[in-house]
Amino acid sequence: MFLYFSESLKNESMKKFVVTYHMTEEAWAESAKSSPEDAQEGMKKWMAWSERVGSQLVDFGTPLMGGQSLSPGGGAQPSTHGVCVYSILEAESMEAAIALMDGHPHLGWRGDCQIEVHESMPPPGM
Numbered sequence: 001m002f003l004y005f006s007e008s009l010k011n012e013s014m015k016k017f018v019v020t021y022h023m024t025e026e027a028w029a030e031s032a033k034s035s036p037e038d039a040q041e042g043m044k045k046w047m048a049w050s051e052r053v054g055s056q057l058v059d060f061g062t063p064l065m066g067g068q069s070l071s072p073g074g075g076a077q078p079s080t081h082g083v084c085v086y087s088i089l090e091a092e093s094m095e096a097a098i099a100l101m102d103g104h105p106h107l108g109w110r111g112d113c114q115i116e117v118h119e120s121m122p123p124p125g126m
Contacts, residue, residue: 014090016058016120017097021085024112028084045105053100059088094119 023031034042050057064086067079085106091097097117106113 014056014092015097017089017091017094018118018120019061019087019089019097019101020083020116020118021087021106022082022114022116023084023106023110024082027110027112030110042105042109045108049104052103053089056090056100057087058090059086061085061087088120089117 031039050060062085064083067081067083068076069079069081070076089097089100091100094117097119101107101115101117104115106115
């Protein structure tokens with residue numbers, strides 16, 4: 001993962017975008033019932049998307065599970081945001097990052113699946 005970041009720093013005109021993929025509990029349950037063949041077919045679609053995006057996909061990401069929402073008082077509860085995967089893109093603008101997501105298979109799987117794109121900002125003073 002660090003190799004991807006150090007390589008991508010060579011092009012400082014590009015901005016980084018964190019992409020989060022969301023699905024409902026029902027969608028999670030449905031995906032858990034997928035056969036290995038169906039899961040592999042779904043991954044082929046993701047891989048085709050990643051090939052189309054090319055080097056602008058800085059980090060393909062991984063599935064996420066068991067998210068916890070932390071409170072200022074130190075408590076933790078299960079997250080209700082349905083984040084299931086992340087990716088990191090590099091693009092010149094938010095519009096360009098959104099365009100890279102066009103046709104992403106996550107949006108075509110079920111009507112209740114969503115994708116969010118967030119620009120990653122440098123920490124103040126760095």
